[in-house]
Amino acid sequence: MHVQGHYFPKASSNYQHGVANISDTLVEISHDDQLISSYAINDITLTSGLAGLADELRFNDGSRFIPSDVNYRWPFKTDKHDLLERLEKSKWAILAAIIFTPLFMWLMLYKVVPAIAVYSVDTLPRSVVEQMGEQSFTLIEKLALDESELPIEQQDKVQQHFNTILNELSLEPSVYRLSFYKSESFGANAFAMPHGRIVVTDELANLLADKPDALKAVLLHEIGHVVHQHSVRMTAQSAASTIVLAVIFGDLEGIAEVALGTGATFAQQGFSRDMEREADSYALIQLEHLGYSSNDFADAIQALQSAHTSENEHIEKVNNLLEYLSSHPSAQERIDNARK
DSSP: OEEEEEEEOTTOSOOEEEEEEEOSSEEEEEETTEEEEEEEGGGOEEOOOOTTSOOOEEOTTSOEEEESSTTOOOTTOOHHHHHHHHHHHOHHHHHHHHHHHHHHHHHIIIIIHHHHHHHHHTTSOHHHHHHHHHHHHHHHHHHHOEEOOSOHHHHHHHHHHHHHHHHHTTOOTTTSEEEEEEOTTTOSOEEEOTTSEEEEEHHHHHHTTTOHHHHHHHHHHHHHHHHTTHHHHHHHHHHHHHHHHHHHTTOTHHHHHHHHOHHHHHHHOOOOHHHHHHHHHHHHHHHHHTTOOHHHHHHHHHHHHHHHHTOHHHHHHHHHHHOTGGGSOOHHHHHHHHTO
16 A cells, blocks of 8 residues: 655654555655655554544654645554544534533633632641732732821720730731721721731721721621631632643643732632621621620621712722722621621
8 A cells, every 4th residue: 555645754844755655564655666764563653633634653763754635544543543533523522512611611610620729728838828928918018008097096906906806716916917007999998818917997997996896896807717718718719720721721831920920819809708708707606705796797897888888989999909899798788697
């Protein structure tokens, strides 16, 4: 059997026209009746055939032979190669691929990978979490925080509330740290970083100055985010999904960007509603444990709702910057849940 084609010598993109002469045990490549090379069939690698593309022979010395007829199929082709070609030509297989590939991608990116990331969070060394938190905090500090103008006496009073909570809940003070900042972007708000730093804005401290127990409820809510590792889980899920996409699309540089961009991830995303509900639940349970009323939490949410509702322009800025408030459950839902 003689097959016309192109012969590519080892490590060369230049080819010469040739003929492959096939016997039971050998493939001999010749040109103008002059033998170029001879290979045992057992030493030949056959690329998987695709419709519209010729089957390529790869020889053990690195050279290749490609038939001129793209539809030609070698007689020693295995069933494995035939199966791939049949699947590619099958309308049902194509239809199944169109339907199930997006489903598979969705399942991997939104269920499997996030679940694996969540379970892997507990294995992260404390030093990694600390670095992740500091990186995120530095970015947010640069973007949205100004030096606090809160009087020292008022800061000390809030800090004392915070210390009392940590002491009564036996939480490690070296992990849970309180910081004060003024913020036009956040307004009256508080947020927790992955490594345990909790930021209270001047605006929030002033808003709840006459409601110290409501402020404690807000602090407990933020402590709940740290206890349940919401920031770390959120960042791990986002990073894992990005890495999977980078591998799928061959953009390995994207993996490096993930390693450098965990701070940006936290800055651009808010907690999910489920995470907010989990932190709310933590705050309500601990309020009862510490002898306070769950109404204190409802009072805090109500005060925040009133403050933000009167500052529509401010809300727009916050939503544009962090989409933070929009990711929370509705204020009324949280108030109703606390007053049950």
